[in-house]
């Protein structure tokens with residue numbers, strides 16, 4: 307068994323809005339093992355980013371962790387004081403975003419920003435900081451790093467900016483990198499470059515990555531472990547084999563059926579019926595029940611329990627309980 | 639690529655935008671630089687390529703939303719000009735990527751769809767107008783009860799349906815669809831792709847279907863054209879393009895698409911392109927792709943390859959492939 311780095315337990319993150327309390331994350335649990343890439347996938351609004359921001363403690367003003375724990379080395383990150391947080395962010399855990407300009411300041415040069423981050427987090431002097439900045443830009447595949455130090459973010463291409471943001475996140479060699487849709491705004495050939503870079507860095511530096519994306523293709527390419535989210539809850543978790551070839555939640559199955567692939571071009575796509583979820587008007591039972599073709603009575607009224615299907619694979623769908631009972635019955 | 643049975647024919651279309659590069663100086667940005675293709679009645683041509691390669695500009699200039707810098711567009715054999723474009727508006731329509739910004743949020747669905755009917759006076763009396771609107775709504779899978787609701791009350795997928803109902807109101811033969819599903823979540827995307835396919839079967843309408851997602855385009859298109867920096871580098875039947883791509887750019891584009899199947903994802907060979915796309919204001923000499931191409935030779939820097947026929951409707955612009 308490998309080492310568990312981070313453990314999220316029954317995390318609930320709510321937002322206060324005029325229309326009511328938005329339960330964006332509603333009982334999410336998972337563990338992140340050292341050196342692994344964990345994928346969080348789900349459609350927009352499913353709570354992926356809020357889960358990530360909860361870990362980093364960078365929620366919007368109107369948001370709060372209502373309950374649950376985020377355990378790092380046995381301590382709850384949510385209960386950290388300012389000083390502890392300073393030691394956590396950047397040094398233990400860093401985050402990168404879809405839009406690099408959320409992390410980069412347009413009025414400072416790349417060099418300014420990188421060196422400042424290095425000076426802030428390490429005891430290097432100015433000269434050493436510059437050397438380190440060049441080293442880290444080289445690490446993330448930025449060509450002509452010395453020239454880049456003098457440039458402003460807008461002078462770089464989208465892919466290059468993304469690399470600089472990754473460099474920024476890696477300054478202190480964190481154990482955990484959270485990447486929130488890091489390639490969603492990029493074209494596929496640039497996306498391929500960045501994904502390859504992340505894989506390389508992961509191997510080289512041995513860090514763990516939480517990769518948040520709505521793109522099942524990116525997940526298939528990159529992830530060891532996968533969590534599928536819907537309506538603020540985890541509906542299924544497992545390794546790539548489990549999720550892609552033996553999905554056990556109706557939402558995961560629907561998602562896989564609905565994407566165009568090289569082989570299904572001649573067939574009609576099978577969409578998931580209905581409209582996206584409204585967090586202010588959640589069903590009492592399974593979050594997916596109003597869109598699920600296979601929904602049973604119990605699905606409407608009771609939140610499905612998570613059932614273990616194998617060593618690696620868990621799903622929260624009442625159908626699995628039904629199947630188990632029928633199997634049990636047939637076995638007699 | 640000629641022939642009288644074409645619905646639409648585009649010949650050597652050029653669209654340059656003058657960009658101010660100094661006090662008294664402008665440099666042309668060659669957004670579309672000599673594009674030719676044809677579409678048959680009821681056919682779907684997919685147009686793919688990365689952002690900035692000129693897809694939207696092709697769509698807009700062939701509908702004369704811009705005045706093309708050069709080239710010709712023929713619709714049903716007749717050259718499209720400023721003079722006859724108003725009449726042709728009834729036959730050629732466009733739907734846009736962003737269902738949020740392309741619909742007026744303060745108009746009801748009924749009024750949005752009714753607008754083109756009003757403009758082209760396509761009904762006699764209120765009842766016929768209403769019937770036509772309800773028919774169109776049914777056609778795109780919108781509930782008749784929603785006719786009096788406002789656009790902003792709808793989700794992305796439903797807004798896209800409203801947009802296409804409006805485009806269909808004039809009973810067009812050809813629609814430019816500019817990234818109509820790119821902003822939608824996959825589960826909703828599938829619903830809208832199916833709708834486009836059903837409309838094509840029912841109405842026999844032809845599409846220029848623009849998207850950056852090759853898998854989506856492969857699903858919906860009969861043929862696919864791949865663009866790079868203002869030029870078409872390869873055109874082929876959808877299956878041929880996906881199964882036996884030839885142009886080095888198409889090869890890398892295909893190999894870069896994330897495939898939601900771990901076995902395939904891990905076993906295939908990725909061709910990672912180096913560097914970024916050059917600026918359309920400062921194009922490389924010869925083949926525009928040569929700066930990133932692993933097959934480039936001296937000739938590629940000197941001459942610009944044109945589309946050549948490789949048989950069975952497969953055209954490729956490359957000296958070495």
Ligand SMILES: Nc1ncnc2c1ncn2[C@@H]1O[C@H](COP(=O)(O)OP(=O)(O)O)[C@@H](O)[C@H]1O
Pocket residue numbers: 321322323328329330348349350351352353354355356357366367368369585
């Ligand atoms: N500051 C906020 N105030 C109110 N609601 C919010 C806020 N931030 C996020 N949400 C809501 O939380 C839900 C989950 O959002 P998010 O985690 O960003 O989704 P995802 O990243 O999966 O697309 C969404 O319904 C979103 O509208």
Ligand SMILES: Nc1ncnc2c1ncn2[C@@H]1O[C@H](COP(=O)(O)OP(=O)(O)O)[C@@H](O)[C@H]1O
Pocket residue numbers: 655667668669687688689690691692693694695696918
């Ligand atoms: N109205 C315009 N004025 C100046 N440049 C433009 C204009 N429209 C598009 N461009 C430029 O033309 C190129 C092609 O753009 P576009 O057709 O929108 O590409 P795509 O749709 O493939 O992303 C880009 O470099 C873009 O910046």
Ligand code: SF4
Pocket residue numbers: 885886887925926927928929931932933934935938943955956957958959
């Ligand atoms: S013409 Fe040359 S540079 Fe262009 S794609 Fe072919 S081999 Fe590459």
Ligand SMILES: [Mg+2]
Pocket residue numbers: 354355356486487
């Ligand atoms: Mg998000």
Ligand SMILES: [Mg+2]
Pocket residue numbers: 693694695817
């Ligand atoms: Mg475009």
